[in-house]
Amino acid sequence: MIPILFGVSLGAFAFLHAIPGDPARLLAGPDATLEDVRAVQSRLGLDRPLFVQYAYFVRNALGGDFGRSYRSGAPVRQVLGEHFGPTLELSMASIGLAVVTGMGIGTLQAVRRNSVPDYLSTVFSVAGISTPAFFLGLLLIYVFSVDVHWFPTGGMSGLHSLVLPAVTLAAASAAVIARFTRSSLLEVVGEDFIRTARAKGVAARRVLMRHSLRNALIPVVTLVGLEFGFLLGGAIVVETVFSWPGLGWLLIQSIGFRDYPVLTAEILLFSLQFLTINLVVDVLYAALDPRVVYA
């Protein structure tokens, strides 16, 4: 994990400094003289060689110091902190929604295989995967905000402003999870030990909950982890659509402003989140499946 993070940090740093356009010029304003721009450059350390800048960056980053935002002048840590909460709230709500609806629908589909609900759910899940999040978001805004004023069109103002963004972000993941739960459950139901359980007279409900679902959910856990990662990426688009003041929204704003310190820290943060999720998934996997042993 550490070498990967190091690679990512180097990549992010090199990448962002390759962005055309000089933040010092941007910050100094349109009327700035060359001396003004130089002064800003030296204040930000931008006049030093790149590897020196990177060395300083790593040393400071290890202490949690990512410098100051070019845009607001506030410490990057503080800026990220302000925007982390909204993203956490949004992604938690979305993954919760996606897991509950996805697994619920998938289980229902597997139990009532080849029924009308099964068929309809399949159609909806394929449609859910194919619809871009920004379109779904705008569609929901049109139906529920412009037409009937049930929910606000954007911004963050209490629980009811969370509904539309969370549903938008959850839709595609819910569809994937439903599909996967269905096929995984159908596979397990065909196994010998399920027939054994039925034969010895275990109630149908118990066969489903204890014998089938528990085994079927093992691969689903991995998928949920992956989906959570995708969700963090999808949040960039959804937050922009709903003006949700999270990390994704901040990312797009920072690109527009060439706010290097914020951008670098954000890419690192995104990667850290993604790696952490992968780690958690591995651990959960072992907890769910006693056959998996880590040496």
Added chain:
Amino acid sequence: MRDVALTGAPRKARAVTARRSWARFFRRRTAVAGAIITATFLVITVLGFWVTPYPPTATDYSHTLAPPSLMHPAGTDDFGRDILSRLIAGARYSLGMGLSAVTLGAALGSIWGVACAFNGGFFDNISMRVADILFAFPGILLAIAIVAVLGPGLTNVVIAVGVFSVPSFARLVRAPSLAAMGQEYVHAARAIGAGGARIMFRHLLPTALPPIIVYFTLRIGTAILTASALSFLGLGVQPPTPEWGAMLASGRLFINVSPQLVIAPGVTISLAVLGFNLLGDGLRDALDPRLRT
């Protein structure tokens, strides 16, 4: 060489397998539907400018934000441009970007993957670690980062979206190629003096062809989604180019008065992605049932 090896029984067996695959494909109605949708979109893409009812950038200020009518089946936008014409002309950009991005990713990824399998050892090890790092990035984040560096625009979006398919294709190609490395026919090829390139592209790569075809089709849907998302965020193709994501982005300002500005391009994107996804699912079941999830 190849012809000698494939006369008689093996050739017949191969023909039977192909026929069975096609039969499996046509039995699935969703797969056929996907093929039809995809084919329609491809025809529109090729014909493009010749079949638009109006020039896609012609403005008509006496008919701005018109609702759908006989004259303008999908209505007009804030400049009075015919939305249907813009959607048809835009297929070239939106589908074109998706197709070229995945082609780029598949080409680079396949070469990389087969090279890993062939060379093995240190090169393979380092390559897979690098692939792990690329995997650690959510695709859209990587694409945004690349576009942020290269600047917005058609070519840069293709590169950005293509790059994040590279590691997946590399892994996909590496596994079957690695398995083929241990096969007798590869030893035989080496024994008669075939060079590295010949072994890689003539003997190893073809074993990975079915998964490549399946994943290629499925990936196009994702690529179209990502490319249009980039344009929607203002990082991709810029207006007034009639790219679907960019059309949606400029239409969102008028969602109160003219929802067709958002709905028409949105439905078009969804339909195109749906077509490729259904086709990909069908191909997977027909060509490589083991991949089924």
